Amino acid sequence: MEYDVVVRNGFVIDGSGAPGALSDVAVVGDRIVAMGEVEGNGREEIDAEGHVVAPGFVDGHTHMDAQVFWDDLGTSSCWHGVTSVVMGNCGFTLAPAHPDKRDLVVRNLERAEDISASAMAQGITWTWSTFAEYLDAVDALPKGINYAGSIGHSALRTWAMGERAFEGPATEDDLQVMTEELRDALLAGAAGFSTSRSVAHETSDGRPVASRLAAWEEVVALVDVVGRNSTAAFQLATEVSFDPETRSDQHRRLQELALSSGVPVLFGVFASRHSTGKLPMIEDTVARGGRMYGLTHCRGVQSAQSFLTRLAFDGLPAWREVRRRPLAEQRVLLQDPDVRARLTYEAHHGHYPESVGTEARKPDYESLTILFSSYLPNPTVADEARRLGIDPVEVMIDVALERDFDIFFLQPLTPQPDDALIDLLRHPMTAMTFSDSGAHVSQIFDASIQTHLLAYWVRERQALTLEEAVRMITSKPAQMWSLHDRGLLAPGYAADITIFDPATVAPLMPKVANDLPGGSARIEQRAQGYAATIVNGQVLTRDGKATEARPGQLLRAGRSIDGSQTDTHRSGRTRRR
Secondary structure (H helix, E strand, O other), rough: EEEEEEEEEEOOOOOOOOOOOOEEEEOOOEEEEEEEOHHHOOOEEEOOOOOOOEEEEEEEEEEOHHHOOOOOOOOHHHHEEEEEEEEOOOHHOOOOOOHHHHHHHHHHHHOOOOOOHHHHHHHOOOOOOHHHHHHHHHHHEEEOEEEEEOHHHHHHHHHHHHHHHHHOOOOOOHHHHHHHHHHHHHHHHOOOEEEEEOOOOEEOOOEEEEHHHOOOHHHHHHHHHHHHHHHOEEEEEOOOOOOOHHHHHHHHHHHHHHHHHHOEEEEOOOEEEOOOOOHHHHHHHHHHHOOEEEEEEEOEEEEEEOOOOOOOHHHHHHHHHOOHHHHHHHHHOOHHHHHHHHHHHHHHOOOOOOOOOOOOOOOOOEEEOOOOOOOOOOHHHHHHHHHHHOHHHHHOOOOOOOOOOOOOEEHHHOOOOOOHHHHHOOOOOOOEEOOOOOOOOOOOOOOHEEEHHHHHHHHHOOOOOOOHHHHHOOOHHHHOOOOOOOOOOOOOOOOOOOOOOOOOOEEEEEEEEEEOOOOOOOOOOEEEEEEEEEEEEEEEEEEOOEOOOEOOOOOOOOOOOOOEEEEOOOOOOOEEE
């Protein structure tokens, strides 16, 4: 028999958690058709000797809703073995949007997710109003990787309420408009419904994003629509409270919602005080028959600062005077003793503007690290200051000058002790899928977390087996998002395959690229050790370089492995049509 592609001699880790084994993988069209010792030839043969052959990685928490219109590869995710992503998280989507009110969905995204309004204006040709039409627009695009899309609560509110969405609760008529659009979106294949209750999400004019103005009863009503009309998931950015009574009430409401609606509920869980009580809530909800999952991060979210992007100091008057100049002039000024003295004094005593989300904030030099290594532990600015006997601010200036400004400083936002984090990663009801790819483009570079997991936790720390780690980034997120034909290597499954060298796989150092529409800056991070990624049976990347193929698909919810459409209700009855 002749195949389109045969991957030979690789160590196959199929994503199920089962022990890996030497095996070939044969592909016809966009499906895996045979494994084991494959006889017959492939029109393309890939020798994977010495490499792991795994399912394409699945990233369930991205914000690539806008980027997909100007980036046909899906960077930086595509450089890190990712073949499928879920976008539309935290309530932020570009649809639905009335033609004369598109600025309202942009307002929700611009600051909360650090997606330039200018880039969106120049990079997107708007052809849709409804979410179903948005999915059709994504479907028609050339794509390197696969995209599933949830519909966002903030966009639903501005669709129904206009400016009132940023001012208060919805009326019954507003809720009816949202309900109808949500139902249509689910029928069109929306992967989920998402919202944000997080104080970290604000608009560019300092107001809460639209979903934060919703009464909890509104959220419950919309999730109930999801439960009655689909098998889609509900994702949310949760409220954060350190008051035990308030936190207990939040968890009670969320658990009641999961149990009453039957909808899978997904949210971020960190090994920090921000997530106190979440794992016990998940375990209790599952024990009661509900479905609830935690989305984890293998190193903790960190705000990246650099002289090439933004510094926490940029809002201070003396620093602002220096930072508005070209880099060549900044270099001269930063070597002037009097200027350095003023900058150092103001860095310690100046008034810092309020920051939200992943924006740069007043430095904590004891935890602010210098990114000398892309994945190994790095020294803090305070460590270097003590070693050199100079002020921490001068450490940052000197390191930046020595490296021609090409260095990042990382401020942890959710510090996670390694011992607590490894237990969280291993939990049966979590998946390591919290990259935020497509958002915070000049503030974080977490599209590399799958590679970090393999390089740091598997190879360097030897805290996880390859089988454990691969499952965390393939079948587990695919299951949470009901991507039924992704996340496993088995006959009949989609031919999404990642081939990597476990001895060398690692993220490379991040770089600043001024390649957004209009020339805005973003942080790009590539990787080493990936021999190839295959998407729907076609090679997308080979040895870290993209091919000409753009085989990605829109993944509409409610599609079975053989491509037919299903109507699945929470009662478990399924009808094929």
